[in-house]
Amino acid sequence: MAATIYDFEAEKPDGTKQALSDYEGQVVLVVNTASKCGFTNQFEGLQELYQEYRDDGFTILGFPSDQFMNQEFDNIDETMEFCRRNYGVSFPMFAKVDVKGKNADPLFQYLTNETKGLLGGEVKWNFTKFLIGRDGRPIERYAPQTKPEKIRNDLKNQLSE
Template sequence: MNNVFEFQVKMTNGQLKELSEYQGKPLLIVNTASKCGLTPQFKGLQELYRKYNDRGLEILGFPCDQFNNQEFDNIEETTQFCQLNYGVTFPIFAKIDVNGGNAHPLFTFLKDQKKGLLSKNIKWNFTKFLVDPNGKVVERYAPTTEPIKIEIDLRKLLS
C-alpha cells in the first residue's frame, strides 16, 4: 500500500467504506475512546471539523478498546455518547485494534509511516495522524496533543 486511500474500513453498520472516497481531502485519523481522561478532545476535534469541513477536512474516528477497556461494547452506545456529549458529526467507524496481531491494516500503515517518540506502537487513545490530500501521512500527534494545536499544520494542507 502506498497511501491511505487504498484502504477499506468498516462502518458502524458493518458495511465497508473505501477511503478512496476521501481522495483529494486532508484527513485527521484518530483512535478514540469514550471513557478516557482524554475524551473531552472530542469537543476540539468537532470544532476543527466544524471550522474546516467546508474546505475539505475530514476527521475519521476509530473507537479502540485496547487501552484499559475505555470504550463501550456496543458501537451504538459509542456513537450516541459522542453525539450527545460532544456534538460529534464527523464519521465514527466500527471499533478496531490499533496494535498487535489484530491491528487494522490502516493503523499498521499509519504507524509505519510515522513512528512515535520511542516506537511505532500507539501508546494510548487519541493518537492522531494528519494525512495530506494525496493520502500521505504528514504528521503524528501524541494523545495529549490538543486538537487546536494541529490547526497550524492543517491550514498548510488547506491552502
C-alpha cells in the first residue's frame, strides 16, 4: 500500500499523466468535484483559498466525478470550461474519476482507507475534501457540506508547520 499521495499519478484532462510527487512539500487539498451539484458554488471558496495561499506552498487538486446522480458533464472539456468561466478556477483539475466502488481511482482508495475513522469509509458525495500535509499524508477529511472557508484555520496551521 502507498505511503503518501506522492506515490500516485493522476490523469490530466488532456489524457497525460502527472505524478503527484510534483506537489511534494506542499499542503494539498484533494476535492472530488461536480459541475451540477448543490455544492458546486464551493468552487468559489476553493478558488479564494487557492489564490490566498498558493504562494505559501498550498494547492488544490480537483477531481471531477460523475458517480453521484450524474452531476458532471460527459465531456471533460465542458467541465474545465464551466469551472473557468463560472468560478475562475485556476487550481489544477484532473480527468473525471470514480471516487468510490470497485473502480475507484487508486488515489481515492488510498485517501478513504487512510481517513476511514474520520467520516467512515468511501466517499459519499461530491465535494468531499482531504487535507494533505507537506509530508504527503492525509491529515483531515471534510464532509461535502463543509464550506472551504471552514477549512482555513486547519490550512493555516499546516502552512505554518
